[in-house]
Amino acid sequence: MASPLEDDQDTPTxxxxxxxxxxxxxxxxxxxxxxxxxVIVAVATMLFVMVGMGSAQPPRSSATTHSRDVPVLIWLVVWGVPAVAVTGAVVHARLRMPVSAVVQSLFALTCAFLAVIWTRMLLS
Incomplete structure (x- = not known):
């Protein structure tokens, strides 16, 4: 008689x-x-300087308060980039790539810092 086939379910995997x-x-x-x-941080910093200088009032102009509505898309970009950077850092940590995770974590911190600066500029 032939021996019955062994069932794989009985052996622990x-x-x-x-x-x-x-x-x-x-x-x-x-x-x-x-x-x-x-490159991303350099471009964001240059945009910050160019937009900040473009929206600055001349020194002798009257200080009038003006309200600007900021489109939702701009807020999504400003705060979406740090969120994506944090997600990238978590993914690299889960992939057990410590050097990449540290680089992405530092990038996420830089993006959050730039997002705070952009927010202050957009609200002023």
């Missing part, structure tokens, strides 16, 4: 663990993200 990416890949991804993040 080891939990699947994610393999950690190599440190070299982590550093390469972190360097690419660092360059991209630096």
């Amino acid at each position: 080891p939990p699947q663990t994610r393999e950690r990416p190599s440190l070299l890949i982590d550093i390469a991804v972190a360097l690419l993200l660092l360059v991209a993040d630096a």
Whole structure:
């Protein structure tokens, strides 16, 4: 008689663990993200300076209060970028890429700082 086929359900299955990416890949991804993040921060800072200088009143003009409605899309961009940056940092941490996670966390902090500055500028 032939032996019955063994059922796979009876044998315990080891939990699947994610393999950690190599440190070299982590550093390469972190360097690419660092360059991209630096470009984004530089462009945002230049936009801040250009828009701030463009909306500044001449020194001898009368200080009249004027209310400007800021479109919702601008608020979504100003506060959406830090939210996406935080999400990126969490994703890299979950992927067990510590160097990339640190780079993305610093970028998220920088984006939050710039968002506060943009908010102050838009509300003034």
